[in-house]
Amino acid sequence: MFRKLGPGVLVAAAFIGPGTITACTIAGVGFGYALLWAMLLSIIATIILQEMSARVGVVTQKGLAEVIREELTVSWIRFLVMGIILSAIVIGNTAYEAGNISGATLGLQVLLGFNYASFYPWVIGGIAFLLLYFGSYKTLEKVFIALVLMMSISFVLTALLTKPDISEVITGLFIPVFPENGLFTIIALVGTTVVPYNLFLHASLIREKWNSADDLASVRRDTFISIGLGGLVSIAIIISAAAITSTEVNDALDLAKGLEPLYGKSAKFLMGIGLFSAGITSAITAPLAAAYVANSCFGWNTNVSDVRFRIVWMVVLLVGVFSLSFGIRPIVIIQFAQVANGLLLPIIGIILIWIVNKSSVLGIFKNTYGQNIAAIIIMVIIIVLGAKSIFSVFGIIG
Numbered sequence: 576m577f578r579k580l581g582p583g584v585l586v587a588a589a590f591i592g593p594g595t596i597t598a599c600t601i602a603g604v605g606f607g608y609a610l611l612w613a614m615l616l617s618i619i620a621t622i623i624l625q626e627m628s629a630r631v632g633v634v635t636q637k638g639l640a641e642v643i644r645e646e647l648t649v650s651w652i653r654f655l656v657m658g659i660i661l662s663a664i665v666i667g668n669t670a671y672e673a674g675n676i677s678g679a680t681l682g683l684q685v686l687l688g689f690n691y692a693s694f695y696p697w698v699i700g701g702i703a704f705l706l707l708y709f710g711s712y713k714t715l716e717k718v719f720i721a722l723v724l725m726m727s728i729s730f731v732l733t734a735l736l737t738k739p740d741i742s743e744v745i746t747g748l749f750i751p752v753f754p755e756n757g758l759f760t761i762i763a764l765v766g767t768t769v770v771p772y773n774l775f776l777h778a779s780l781i782r783e784k785w786n787s788a789d790d791l792a793s794v795r796r797d798t799f800i801s802i803g804l805g806g807l808v809s810i811a812i813i814i815s816a817a818a819i820t821s822t823e824v825n826d827a828l829d830l831a832k833g834l835e836p837l838y839g840k841s842a843k844f845l846m847g848i849g850l851f852s853a854g855i856t857s858a859i860t861a862p863l864a865a866a867y868v869a870n871s872c873f874g875w876n877t878n879v880s881d882v883r884f885r886i887v888w889m890v891v892l893l894v895g896v897f898s899l900s901f902g903i904r905p906i907v908i909i910q911f912a913q914v915a916n917g918l919l920l921p922i923i924g925i926i927l928i929w930i931v932n933k934s935s936v937l938g939i940f941k942n943t944y945g946q947n948i949a950a951i952i953i954m955v956i957i958i959v960l961g962a963k964s965i966f967s968v969f970g971i972i973g
Contacts, residue, residue, distance in 0.1 A: 580720055581793075582780035583801030584861055586773045587720045591726060591805050592857030593678030593752030595767040595848065599809050602760050603816025608739070611813055615748050616807030617768035620953045623771065624924070625777050626798050627931045627942070627950070634776030636789045637924045640871030642936065643926055656922065657872050663919035664868040665887065668861040669796050672895025675861050676700060678854025680899070685847030693900070700896035703859045707888055712783040713877070715859070722852040723801070726808050729849035734811035736842050737818035744814060762963050765956060767832045768809065771919045772864040774927065779867040788940060808849075816844075822906035858895065860872055862888035924950075924957040 602610045628639055634727055643854055647653035680695040706718060753761070779800075785794060866887040870877055877884050928950045931942045942950070 581716060581784040581797045582629070582721045582777055583625070583797040583799075584716065584723050584778060584804075584858075585799045585863075586777050586798075588723050588726075588856035589773050589860035589864070590621070590768050591723075591768045591778065591808050591853045592686055593681070593854060595809055596678065596812055596853055598760070598763040598767045598857075599812035600816045602764055603813040604819050605671050605753050606757055607817045608743050609752050609882045610753050610757060610761060610764060611744065611747035611810060612749060612751045613764045613770070614809050614813060617765045617954075618802060618809070619677060619971075620765070620956060621773075621801055621806075621920030622802050623946070623949050624774060624927070624955060625802060626795055627927055627946070628774040628778045629781050629794050629798055630791065630937065631927075632781035633785050633790055633794050635941050636782050636786060637778075638782075638867060639775045639927075640868055641874070642778075642930060643923075644782060644872065644874070645756060646933070646936065647926075656926070659919055660775075660868060661872050661920060664775060665865045665891070668772060668865040669891045669894050672858065672861055672891050673898035675854060675857035676703075676895050676899050679851050679858055680854065680961050682847050682849070682851025682854055685843060685850060696896050696899045699855060699858055699956065700892060702855060703813035703862070705894055707862065707892070708885070712780070715863075716784075719859075720855060722856050723804055723808075725817065726849050726852045726856075727804050727811075727931065729845040729852070730808045730811040730815065733842050734814040736845075737815055739817070740815050748810075764809075766963075768885065769920075769957065770805075770954075771923055772861070772868070774865040774923060775868045775871070777861065779871065791940065794878075808853075815842075818887060829876070858892070860890035861895075865891045892964075921954070922960045924954050930956065 581830060594823055602613075631637075631639055631642055637645075640657070643660075644653060644657060676696050676699050679699040680692070683695045683698070684692055706715060710718070721797060796900075812970070866879075866884045869875075869887045870881075871883055875881065880884075928942070928947070930936055932947065934941055
């Protein structure tokens with residue numbers, strides 16, 4: 576089964592980053608199993624959206640941004656949408672890369688201690704650089720399959736160590752509740768899973784493994800299994816965090832420390848491996864996604880070894896390492912990226928639904944009525960997420 580997995584694994588690895596782990600930790604500590612349904616909903620939404628994006632990629636053999644550029648025939652609309660995509664993905668991923676690298680750094684701190692913590696970002700950056708520079712798609716695919724499996728095993732075993740009440744877990748998964756002060760946590764769980772740059776990354780990577788609409792069944796199987804594994808990891812983190820009674824657990828490192836007195840060093844060790852795997856996957860996929868988006872938006876039609884492609888991911892990666900190493904937090908750029916992402920989610924969601932309903936693009940593989948109904952429901956969620964992201968930047972909501 577694992578030999579048949581492909582780009583979906585990179586998508587799963589991309590959304591299980593520091594933000595997802597922190598959001599899941601806060602959800603588990605603050606609300607126990609009550610918000611497991613929100614994560615399950617997020618995974619279902621991600622599978623539906625990523626399947627549409629992957630379908631565009633395998634049928635057209637083009638990146639999503641490239642298809643959007645070709646289909647938007649009104650020049651000013653095309654210019655506006657391409658500008659938002661570039662701002663949200665390229666500039667946004669540059670701003671957030673320090674956070675991605677910090678996730679892997681947390682894992683090394685758990686495993687190796689704090690004595691050499693100042694060198695950890697450079698170690699992570701070096702690993703990411705070598706994989707991106709020398710690794711082919713097939714190499715990256717194998718690395719990410721291994722990392723996702725490590726995350727899955729580590730976090731699931733950690734969750735099992737907490738001996739959760741199975742009936743309460745099932746209730747939390749399938750019976751939606753809205754606990755007091757839980758709305759923003761619900762939105763955070765969805766927002767860290769339904770990631771806009773993954774839509775572009777998925778459509779571009781599809782061409783590296785499959786080159787025909789005849790492979791659509793394999794594409795869908797890969798998407799379902801890979802993102803399902805990612806969802807299992809997220810659910811396991813929530814279950815693990817629910818076992819902690821302390822209210823001072825605010826992030827994944829606190830979760831690792833909090834589990835140690837309850838379940839021994841084994842839980843802490845497993846958390847450290849999971850944190851390292853989650854952080855390094857995001858640290859690699861964010862620069863890769865930025866490079867693919869720039870490639871599509873500017874119409875370069877290059878491969879991963881092209882100088883322009885490499886310059887984009889190098890800039891994203893190096894900015895992240897330098898920012899984290901010297902404690903620089905470009906708040907203005909981050910706020911700009913948040914606004915751009917808030918705009919991008921609903922805009923790309925609407926455009927994606929429009930594209931997958933065009934016979935001129937997908938022919939007989941366009942959306943069915945059932946797929947459209949599911950997509951419209953997801954769009955409501957996306958619009959709420961986009962509004963929340965923008966409003967929070969300007970202080971309209973907390």
